[in-house]
Amino acid sequence: MKSVYEIESIELFLVRAGWRDWIFVKILSLDGTIGWSECTESNGSTEVLSSAIIMLSKDLIGLDCRNVKTLTHTMRLKVRQSLPGVLWKAISALENALWDISSKCQEQRISEIVGMSALTVDSYEWPAYWSHCPTTRIRASSLVSRPRVSSLDDLNGLVSEIKLNQFKAIKSNLLSFKDGPKIFMPGFSKTVGTLPFEIPDDYANELNQILKYIEALSNNAFQVIVDLNYNVTPTLFKKLEPILHDAHVRWVEIDFDEITAFNAITSSTTLPLCSGENLLTLWNYHKLLSNPAIQIISIDLLWNGLTESLRIAQSAIQAGKKVTVHNYYGSFATSMALMFASMLPTHCVELFEFDFDDVPWRDDIVEKKPILNAGNLVFQNGLGWNNSLLIDEKNEYVIHHERVS
Secondary structure (H helix, E strand, O other), X not given: OOOOOEEEEEEEEEEEEOOEEEEEEEEEEOOOOEEEEEOOOOOOOHHHHHHHHHHHHOOOXXXXXXXXXXXXXXXXXXXXXXXXXXHHHHHHHHHHHHHHHHHHHHOXXXXXXXXXXXXXXXXXXXXXXXXXXXXXXXXXXXXXXXXXXXOOOOHHHHHHHHHHOOOOEEEEOOEEOOOOOEEOOOOOOOOOOOOOOOOOXXXXXXXXXXXXXXXXXXXXXXXXXXXXXXXXOHHHHHHHHHHHHHOOOOEEXXXXXXXXXXXXXXXXXXXXXXXXXXXXXXXXXXHHHOOOOEEEEEEOHHHHOHHHHHHHHHHHXXXXXXXXXXXXXXXXXXXXXXXXXXXXOHHHEOOEEEOOOOOOOHHHHEOOOOOEEOOEEEEEOOOOOOOOEOOXXXXXXXXXXXXXX
């Protein structure tokens, strides 16, 4: 006899959202309960990730959606020679949707099911920072219907907006107004065979000018976070370091893909460093957790899955680090990230990442849009991720849909 908790179908939705596609997973049980997750990636392969989710979904049909940990573990065992990578992200997408549906089926909060000591209040406010500010207005202003930032003077209006919304901090990538507005991203390539523009040797002077201009406009109303990503060498970092010190940045975010640069940068700097947003599995965080120069650990819930994200966060806290959530996705992902943060000690969570600029209809496809109150993101407790997506295969924003049953 079939159980009402058996998985009847799993659906995948790709939604065109400006400069990237959002990816959503929907799980349906026999009794009609629905679980959702978001699993977007902007600089990876949407096609490969989507195919991996569909492939793994076929093994879940007919199984009990409440057995989240067992289903997640056995999916990893099945493809362990291909982990972590894209398949880890695919499994995490399914795991997170399973947590949503399992919580609703059992009428228990996710924190109760996983045994976490979590926030029990109905509402809580997390101090947020405006991410990719002014990055998005330099490279995608038309897509978000916001004023373009193309010069230092354009920062005047932007700073007024930051103050008006009372953000505690902003996070910017390496921007330049010399020879036209641009964002330096030599650590990423959009075109195979063509290397991105290298950061000029004299860029430190321009960054100094930009940060001093923002500091003068801000009048100490907010702090600046500078995201270096994979885009700087140890030599360039040394040039930028005194400028970042003088700007009193909240922290410097940086990623590493080889140990020589990691050792060269972290061995002597006194800047507060944050890292980890691109890492998968606790194993790959170990070098960050054991290094005193890394003060803040960034965790991507969508890519690691809730179970592994909690393990990473607990290890970071035990190592004396603060935790921040990598959250540059859609509004459903913000609900997921807020629920994840609610399962951690509040004093251990740093400022909460939030992309204020996005496609104008971002909140139209969710049941509950993010609430921003005086620079704080409002967490609301509930079952699952405490949100739902308002899309189906006929939705005007859906560009691809697949169903496994």
